Amino acid sequence: MMAVMSGELFPRSRSEVAPGAVHLPDWLPPERQRELLEACRAWALPPAGLRTVRTPGGGTMSARQVCLGWHWYPYGYARTVTDGDGAPVKPFPQWLGDLARQGVRDALGVAECSSPYDIALINFYEEGARMGMHRDSDEDADDPVVSLSLGDACVFRFGNVESRGRPYVDVELRSGDLFVFGGPARLAYHGVPRVEPGSGPPELGLRGRLNITLRVSGRPIPAA
Numbered sequence: 001m002m003a004v005m006s007g008e009l010f011p012r013s014r015s016e017v018a019p020g021a022v023h024l025p026d027w028l029p030p031e032r033q034r035e036l037l038e039a040c041r042a043w044a045l046p047p048a049g050l051r052t053v054r055t056p057g058g059g060t061m062s063a064r065q066v067c068l069g070w071h072w073y074p075y076g077y078a079r080t081v082t083d084g085d086g087a088p089v090k091p092f093p094q095w096l097g098d099l100a101r102q103g104v105r106d107a108l109g110v111a112e113c114s115s116p117y118d119i120a121l122i123n124f125y126e127e128g129a130r131m132g133m134h135r136d137s138d139e140d141a142d143d144p145v146v147s148l149s150l151g152d153a154c155v156f157r158f159g160n161v162e163s164r165g166r167p168y169v170d171v172e173l174r175s176g177d178l179f180v181f182g183g184p185a186r187l188a189y190h191g192v193p194r195v196e197p198g199s200g201p202p203e204l205g206l207r208g209r210l211n212i213t214l215r216v217s218g219r220p221i222p223a224a
Contacts, residue, residue: 013025019184022181023178027106039093046087051066051085053074063124067122068120077219104144104180108144140219145180146213149176151207152197152198153200154196155170161188
């Protein structure tokens, strides 16, 4: 699934940022990026659409978010948008889970995960938005986290499992890039200190950055 961006003098290559954390540039070809963008636009519509996340301290996240499968709120999961319009969370499509598993195979060489992927957190970064250092620790499973980028490039800061501070590595993520972290890196702190406005591919037609983060909840499906 690897595709080389046109105009690259030296095509970017796979890199292991830390044990268990791998960056695969240009993993999604342009047509798949467009398909994923159109799906994100549909998911962002109400009900259970794009929302501003409010933190327990009374602040707000600058990146807006929509969830699939399970609704994330600080710091837990629900089946309805408990901190929004109260609507049932949108379903997680099987094709998105297939994409996550393919990403894990390509990045880490892992054939299977313990459970199906069933969560998508989709964050939309407009100009000036960022994400502070945090860990993805609200799941009941330790399967790798799969991150896909669309639109503007960003600085993705990948740290350590002990604290939000150094050591960390800054990685440029561009539209179509895949980043997977699992194993010893599964609970590493990470964040987005900066997005580069206007740096996305013009043909995609997206102003801003979308990050699609795919996870395994490890939770049973509630009875209907």
